[in-house]
Amino acid sequence: MIERKQRRWRAGVCAAQKHSARLARWATLALLAALALPASAATRAWLDRDSIGAGESVTLNIETDQGVVAPEYAPLRAQFALSDEVNNRQMQMVNGQVTAKSLFGVALTPRGTGTIDIPSLRVGNERTAPLRLQVAAAAAAPAGSTGAGDPAQLGNADVLVQTVADDAHPYVQQSVGVVVRLYLGVPLTSGELDLDPPAGAALQRIGDDVQSRREIDGRMFTIVERRYLLVPERSGPLTLPGARFRGRGPSGFFDDYFGRGGDLTARSATQTLQVRAQPANAPQPWLPLHDLRLRYTATPQRAAVGEAADIVVEASARGATQAQFPELPTPSVDGAQVFAEPPQFDEKFVDGSPQLKITRRYSIVPQTAGPLRVSGLRVPWWDVAVGAAREATLPDLNLQVLPGRAAPAAPAPPASAPAPSVDAAPSGSAVTPTHAVSGLLGALPLWMALAALFALLWLATLVWGWRRGRASRAPAGAYAASSTSSTSSTASTAPRARYGLPDLRKALDGGGLDEVAAILCAQAGVADLDALLTRLDDPAQREAVLRLQRARWGDAGDVPGARAALRAAFWAGPHWRDTPRKQSKDDLPPLYPRDA
Template identity: 50%
Template sequence: MGQFGLWLLLATLSTGAFAQTRAWLDRERINAGETVTLNVETTGSLGNSPDFAPLRGDFVLSASSSNSEMVPGKNGLAVRSQFSVLLQPRRSGRIAIPALQVGTERTQPLALEVSGEPANAPQGAGGDVFIESEADDLSPYVQQAVGWVVRLYSAVPLLAGKIDQPVPEGASLMRVGDDAQYSRDVAGRRYTVVERRFLLVPERSGALSVPAALFEGRSAPGFIDQIMGGSGDELRARARPRSLNVQALPADAPQPWLPLHDLSLRYRSTPQELRVGSAATLVVEATVDGANAAQLPELQLPPIDGVQVFPEPVQTDDGFSDGRPRVKLTRKFSLVPSRTGPTRLDGLRMDWWDVAGGKPRSSALPPLSWTIAPAGGAPASAPAVAAGTATALADALPGGVAANAAGAPLSAAPAGGISSVWALAALLFAALWLATLVWALHLRSHPASLLPKPAAEATADASAAVKRVPVNVPALRQMIDLADFDHIATVLRSLAHPPAADDDALVERLADPAQREAVQALRRARWGGGDGVAARAQLRQAFAQGPSWREVEQTAASPLPPLYPPRAPS
């Protein structure tokens, strides 16, 4: 029963089983004479620093740095460390950055494109400080994500300073990520460049004027200035104002409107077979050029006949390359068949607008087909038994769900996954199955229990049988650490006997004041802008030994026969 309980809880949570160590470049393409920063992030021991020795053949390494912080992990607090090193290429062309060893893990390999020609000198080159700004597309569409980059060039050390990019009228402007810092040779001088990235989204068509970016700061005092008590020179720089020509929404644009440079889909992994009652894993990946994660529709699978789909939260990897945003979305789905026989998954499809080609396009995954096998050693008629049990559950489910439980397979879920109501139905079905198994084993070992009993005594025995079903505490702790807040609330409500109808009922049913307050913190994190990290820690501590329930009063059945016979369902 413990293994089944673990599967039951893990069916509705996110395991987050993705790499804990990653590497990335602050830019993927640079010009001759420039440097690039390589970052490596790892979660683990403080002693796990990356081995940069394989890079020395193609790069000159300098200005290495590191920092660490404590973050919530699967088993409590963990150490997350980030290491950075400045790379100056020894040659031009495509340079492969190999996988780097970090403790017992390795990073993914990367690639850097180095142009053989230096970049054109910007306006203002030759001065101590100057600033420029540019867009990746001068003729974007309405609601297209435009990469906006502001670069500050400084040939002298800076003591303090501020970069300001005013927001244009008729568009939104949002800063993206951290500033990138590198070196560049311009007009015979060596400059330190601070590059700040923004996401510019036009809200209406027509001319869009973007105000000039500004810099105000102070240079570090030289040796003579320090002796004379000076504090450095005041520095100011102003970029040229820019103007964009925003195009209107095309007449043949697909809906939802999704203007992009490119979109590709692929299966990261697919199950080789499906078996009734067993969970199989399917992972989908979308790579998008020209948007961030917040602008994209959710990755959802089409419905699969005879299969329940449990989606996990989307994993996002946002970046900024070639002057515009890019993102990689990865989502894992658990597929749980409820019947035998053939089934088919129609490929996921996403329609979008090609901003470079000016035409609608579509990206799709190929369809997949399986023949669902019976459960291990189970006869092919097992789905019919399951359907009969679902019918018996009809009276215990809410109205709309009861009708479906009696007349349709549980896999008839809406596109893209299973709703919280169906998750509750699955949990009820599993709880009833477990209780029935315990009862059957009890009868087999205690034949005397087959004798008739008073109705009130039988009700008490049934209640005790339900209470004897244990809660898998390790799985519950893992769910609190990894699942999203909606899943946590759904599972906690379903662990009550009978299940709590809503969060208010859940709070009333809990006997421990600390657990009731933890559920309230969970509600604030879900709906009221509360602290999610603190709520998760509070839940972890309060439910460390499992939930503590108040006793639910049982109404004793009358020993007298009913005045009228029960009415048959119509």
């Protein structure tokens, strides 16, 4: 009888526990669903591109969730000619709720050039953020073009293809921008535009196609621009094939009857570029550009011993890409350590030419107080417009370094304060004070407070089960931990390298000197190159590290020679000095004599 009651009591307890766990799960799901409320989308506006040429058009897009409420375009008519207004309404379901969005679009043709500010527009009860558009002035028209750069032979043609290179006399390894323009005077149902790569040069497509509309000789044309990057590989004449277009436009009854079918074909003229060889007096590394400018975007206001002072340098190059531009050098500073972050690149096409912006941050840590001189960067380059060597420079920075501030000592704990117990409760099951829980639950609605309470009870049940399972496995785990404690303590004393030999070889091949130094210091487990010299056992490797220091800090450092010495000395890996180890005392006597 007693056993039957005990079985019934156990079954009731198990059923209650399962019911509580089920309620906790449903309460948690309800709480998460209530917290994951859909966020209303704000009214926003954007342009399909932020820079255009004179006479081109740009599309302004406006998205709102206020229903069919058209934007007020009146503030735009003073600076733009508006055309092709469209709108679209979309409906979608988010978290069980149906939301509707309206998308408006309008083509804007600027009436002037320069930087044009697009004002904030009213859309219902909200306003869009102001935008900025850069309109470039009309460039010199190429041969066979009108004053606006459009082909003079358009006439009554329905389709025409034009190919324009930004330099007709480039140098070897110079980045040449090539723009292919497709002029369409009729609607297009399908089409294909191709440009074959020339012999003796590399041709790469850059970005996506850009579409605009323009009125030419009283006719409205749709213009599609496709950008390419051309890099000549040898000097002499370079034949650039014409771009080909084949498509299909609208066709009438008689076109289908006579088999014409509305086919459209066009081809641009073939061009010949005269590629010039690299001059003998050109600076190295070879960097042919149209323009290069350096500037400081951030300089330190103060400097102190042991504190990092940040310097940010920006380089703007016209006629270069990321793969072509060399690494910005690290400034030479006596009496301070310099740490260079990886550079940030921004590539884009402007006026038919590639443009590159490089931003790099340098952290300077002074070691002594007093005046500190930071040498400005110098980047040699070749001006392709005038055919002369130039050098982009930055002025030196003079800083006054203040003495370092001593770290304040930690206050001693009061003698009467009891020491916290380590094994009072595990960190994963810390107990929340009762008044904090009650205050939190009081600020929530009743159903949400109950859901949170059930969730806490469910978590407490999981923690209780985890602690019971952990306690049952404690003896075996303790024995395993005691058997490996001596091995782990011995292995922790040796420096662990974050990099391997493949990483070192990769840095020796194409990385900077700062990257090579960082990898060697990480493999040795030291903080600087001076400590690295004490760990190296090979004299050739120590000499290579000394050359690395002279190349980084010296005014006339030989960077190529230092890189070659590092590659020759460390290609097989660093050779470390043996560190003496204490012979551990065996718990058992040896099976055989040690001197046998």
